[in-house]
Amino acid sequence: METLSLGQYDLIFNAFSFGFATLAAATLFFWLGIGQVKQEYKLALIVTGLVTFIAAYHYFRIGQSWVDAYTLVDGVHVPTEKVFNSAYRYVDWLLTVPLLLVELILVMSLSRSETVSRATSLGLAALLMVALGYPGEVSDSLGVRWVFGQLSMVPFLWIIYQLYKGLGDAIESQPESARGLVRLARNVTVGSWCFYPVVYFAGAIGLEGATATVIVEVGYTIADIIAKAGFGVIIFLIALRKSEDPQNDKTLTVPAGEGPKDKNTKTVPAE
């Protein structure tokens, strides 16, 4: 750890606080919005809120750890003995990154068997991707960082392949009103995730010092907000759009008069 100027220290602390506020507010938004969507999309919103809830908890902890890790001496922030706990990020990703893929699968409302198989394979690949990154992140050796970073890229590339190729047909058969948003959700996932290896390999090419710390911490925070809260808003809009879409409501084909009652019981069978 290196000495930070007042401005550098504050910028990072404020990024963590911003991360907490955004992710906590996003959680409440997704969960309060559950009543706005049809029964079959509620589970997607529940999981979307879980992701931001878990991330908000970790940003709160990261902020506390940051405060403990530095002390003010002669107008600069010098590291204390309590090392900043960057493991919080990996613990968070271990839980949230698989769930992010699960929420995308859930909002697509595929068949049960396809939902289970795709959620399982994508979730496990995401778990492997995060787990392989960690040994490199904590290692002092640039070589180790490179090796684990590259190993971690294997499941990452597989996930990208699956999102474009494996899920391609399923995305193109989404209701027209939601198709563009589902494509956007897929692209935001891949786009925001690409930022993580950039920050990771910034460490692997030996970028060091206070400026590197600012880039890494603020960079990861922005990426987390986009990948979790921003992505979640798209999932919410997809669920809302599909809930409103008459094409998506099979019960509208029953004769008028019978329709409304039938519709009510068919779309909310469990209540």
Next chain:
Amino acid sequence: METLSLGQYDLIFNAFSFGFATLAAATLFFWLGIGQVKQEYKLALIVTGLVTFIAAYHYFRIGQSWVDAYTLVDGVHVPTEKVFNSAYRYVDWLLTVPLLLVELILVMSLSRSETVSRATSLGLAALLMVALGYPGEVSDSLGVRWVFGQLSMVPFLWIIYQLYKGLGDAIESQPESARGLVRLARNVTVGSWCFYPVVYFAGAIGLEGATATVIVEVGYTIADIIAKAGFGVIIFLIALRKSEDPQNDKTLTVPAGEGPKDKNTKTVPAE
């Protein structure tokens, strides 16, 4: 208590934080998911969320106790006067382990009399199992640890017998769509519970030192996450599957026209 390296101390602390985050998120998932299942399975989800809620509380406290129990001296963590409070685990298990068996019984939707008798007998056996383990866990004598460990195995083996033999018929008569998951829930219970005596007797054979502390604390944490959050997800899936299963819905055999209205009133008798 022994001196721990930075890595050992952090690994255990991060395991506790991971435990809290997972169990808190699981609680919210189960409770938010109550609206996804039929009336007769809602109580099972309420209890499933209670278990993870109680465990999340204890992991939060355990994490605090861990921080208080060590202080950094010359780059290693040395024990303070405040001894790490491992009683939190037993207080937690006293509440959650009987409830874990109750949630399995509840999601099986047996007759009322069978639900009451099985939940009572299994719950009391679980209480006895945990209570008998505690005197051995806190004793400094290996002999005392052995005696109470073995006494605790008696209700444990009775519970296993009940889950396979006593509940065997009831499991095999579950709706086909959920039967495999109910078997899985039973097996996950027994499998994850088997881990606790292994950790317990690791202490009884005199395994000591910093490595033993890491194995015990991280081991119990993983076992708790699987036995409570992982098991709870299976209970949730069983409730969901049984709620969706038309075979499980007697009202679908009534003549068309009468169906939807009849179905609606029959499945929500309590509202």
